[in-house]
Amino acid sequence: MMGEGEFAADFDPKADAFMEDPWGFYRALRREAPVYRDPRSDIFFIAAYDLVDEVMKQPALFSSAVDRAGMRKGGLPARVLEIKAQGWTPALTMSHNDTASHPMYRGLVSPFFTPRKLKAIEPFVADHTAQLIEAMRAKGTVDFLTDFAVPLPIAVIARYLGLEDYGVETLKNWSDAFADEIGFMTSDERAIEVAELCFECHKTMIDRCNERRADPRDDIISHLATTRIEDDRLLNESELLSILTQLLVAGNETTTNTLAGGMRRLARDAALAAELRAEPKKIADFVEETLRLESPVQGQFRKATEDTVLAGVPVPKDALLHVRFASANRDETIYGDSAEAMKLGTRQPKPHVAFGAGMHFCVGAMLSRLELRLAFEQLVNAFETIELAVPESDLHYHPHFHLRALKALPISLG
Numbered sequence: 096m097m098g099e100g101e102f103a104a105d106f107d108p109k110a111d112a113f114m115e116d117p118w119g120f121y122r123a124l125r126r127e128a129p130v131y132r133d134p135r136s137d138i139f140f141i142a143a144y145d146l147v148d149e150v151m152k153q154p155a156l157f158s159s160a161v162d163r164a165g166m167r168k169g170g171l172p173a174r175v176l177e178i179k180a181q182g183w184t185p186a187l188t189m190s191h192n193d194t195a196s197h198p199m200y201r202g203l204v205s206p207f208f209t210p211r212k213l214k215a216i217e218p219f220v221a222d223h224t225a226q227l228i229e230a231m232r233a234k235g236t237v238d239f240l241t242d243f244a245v246p247l248p249i250a251v252i253a254r255y256l257g258l259e260d261y262g263v264e265t266l267k268n269w270s271d272a273f274a275d276e277i278g279f280m281t282s283d284e285r286a287i288e289v290a291e292l293c294f295e296c297h298k299t300m301i302d303r304c305n306e307r308r309a310d311p312r313d314d315i316i317s318h319l320a321t322t323r324i325e326d327d328r329l330l331n332e333s334e335l336l337s338i339l340t341q342l343l344v345a346g347n348e349t350t351t352n353t354l355a356g357g358m359r360r361l362a363r364d365a366a367l368a369a370e371l372r373a374e375p376k377k378i379a380d381f382v383e384e385t386l387r388l389e390s391p392v393q394g395q396f397r398k399a400t401e402d403t404v405l406a407g408v409p410v411p412k413d414a415l416l417h418v419r420f421a422s423a424n425r426d427e428t429i430y431g432d433s434a435e436a437m438k439l440g441t442r443q444p445k446p447h448v449a450f451g452a453g454m455h456f457c458v459g460a461m462l463s464r465l466e467l468r469l470a471f472e473q474l475v476n477a478f479e480t481i482e483l484a485v486p487e488s489d490l491h492y493h494p495h496f497h498l499r500a501l502k503a504l505p506i507s508l509g
């Protein structure tokens with residue numbers, strides 16, 4: 096944690112330990128420089144709620160078309176470029192695409208996240224949650240990540256996509272590889288492994304698309320592989336891969352980290368768990384407040400498309416901005432003096448931005464809310480005691496530029 100005026104020297108979001116405790120940095124940024132140009136990277140960090148909202152709602156001025164993987168320190172190793180050369184040319188479909196084709200691509204998947212579809216998947220999510228809970232009960236002391244927070248969202252997204260037969264470990268390895276690629280903080284060795292895993296996943300997805308085109312089922316891959324878009328053509332392989340990998344990564348990493356963040360809070364605060372058990376109506380608030388306070392996607396890149404000014408700070412054309420949702424979500428000017436505390440049972444003055452805002456607002460928000468609600472409902476009812484099995488100081492986060500992910504969460508359940 097740093098003192099007044101020191102953040103310019105200490106603020107280094109590419110530091111391995113940054114995600115351990117980013118909150119003091121965000122507080123200082125909001126107070127001293129809500130639009131802050133980091134001299135190390137030339138990236139403009141946006142820390143205040145209203146400014147984050149302003150950037151997110153102007154996609155023509157602040158574009159999402161940023162090559163995150165290419166931003167790795169020291170560039171990409173030659174071997175990574177060789178592996179990538181064997182693969183598919185990247186396509187812009189949803190999250191990096193601000194052009195007129197964005198609604199078309201998004202419209203291909205959004206029907207899978209309607210209330211009717213969520214109702215249909217609910218029994219599967221509830222059953223799977225119950226099975227994972229029973230397995231944890233049998234163990235007593237567990238790593239909540241390995242035993243629950245990782246496998247639940249993976250099972251759900253695997254079923255949605257039509258990749259159930261690949262199993263949690265393989266899907267998690269692939270998803271981690273894509274997440275590491277956009278986190279650009281990997282060693283050379285890991286960067287090569289990441290490139291190999293991404294290639295393997297892409298190849299598997301293309302094979303699955305071909306299988307489903309011949310024999311469609313009720314899953315997203317079948318839908319995407321058979322749907323005809325503009326000009327009456329099928330999606331090409333690059334488009335298919337872009338959409339499918341976004342769903343795979345966005346659909347589990349983030350939900351995993353919200354589950355873990357919420358469980359850590361319950362393990363630290365027995366009264367909070369008791370309150371949710373006694374008043375299940377508050378679970379929806381707990382989910383929203385966990386999303387706000389944990390912000391598993393701490394921020395996202397945008398690129399200025401012309402010279403502009405934000406809160407009096409000149410931002411030149413082509414400058415990279417990093418909008419920090421995690422800081423906006425604790426902005427005292429919006430959420431008051433107790434912005435960093437969890438509030439249940441009262442409506443917050445403005446919605447949190449953990450799912451983003453504007454045209455790229457998370458397409459899977461309602462699915463993850465369903466998973467989080469069912470999980471916490473069942474967890475607080477299944478266990479009377481939820482306690483950390485190690486001291487708080489033993490809990491650590493993975494190094495990443497914008498995803499905040501606990502490495503492990505050992506807990507005892509009784």
Ligand code: HEM
Pocket residue numbers: 159189190191201252341342345346347349350353390391392395396420448449450451452454455456457458459460462463
């Ligand atoms: C707690 C869980 C989740 C969090 C915190 C989260 C967060 C976000 C955020 C912040 C964005 C906006 C990114 C930007 O504007 O650059 C986003 C977009 C997106 N999310 Fe999520 N997400 C979650 C769960 C999911 C799930 C379950 C899915 C799919 C099954 C999903 C799919 C997507 C997709 C496809 C986009 C891009 C949408 C577009 O560009 O139009 N997310 N998510």
